[in-house]
Amino acid sequence: MNIREKWLLTILTGVFVIQAGTLVYGVNICAKVKPTIDIHNVCPGLGERFDGTFGTMIATTLALLTGTSISSVIKPKKEPKPKPYIPPVGRT
Numbered sequence: 001m002n003i004r005e006k007w008l009l010t011i012l013t014g015v016f017v018i019q020a021g022t023l024v025y026g027v028n029i030c031a032k033v034k035p036t037i038d039i040h041n042v043c044p045g046l047g048e049r050f051d052g053t054f055g056t057m058i059a060t061t062l063a064l065l066t067g068t069s070i071s072s073v074i075k076p077k078k079e080p081k082p083k084p085y086i087p088p089v090g091r092t
Contacts, residue, residue, distance in 0.1 A: 005065060008061055008064050008065045009065065011061050012058065012061045012062065012065070015054060015057045015058055015061060016058075018054075019050065019054040022050065023050055026043065026046055026050070027046070029043075030042060030043040030046065
């Protein structure tokens with residue numbers, strides 16, 4: 001595994017950590033709602049917002065990681081140098 005792949009995996013790990021922390025914080029804030037207030041008024045579509053926010057970051061990081069892996073496996077083939085033309089020696 002090269003340095004670029006390690007860096008991309010670190011970014012992916014950071015995205016997961018941020019996502020988990022934000023989700024825990026959001027659920028904690030929504031759990032402190034007074035019984036007289038409807039939970040849907042305080043935290044509407046909590047799951048959909050988290051999915052939309054972090055889905056793009058995760059997809060982008062995984063796409064970069066996949067592209068890096070593919071480019072390290074597939075290397076362009078070097079074309080052989082053409083042989084110089086040597087005319088045949090005529091027989092007399």
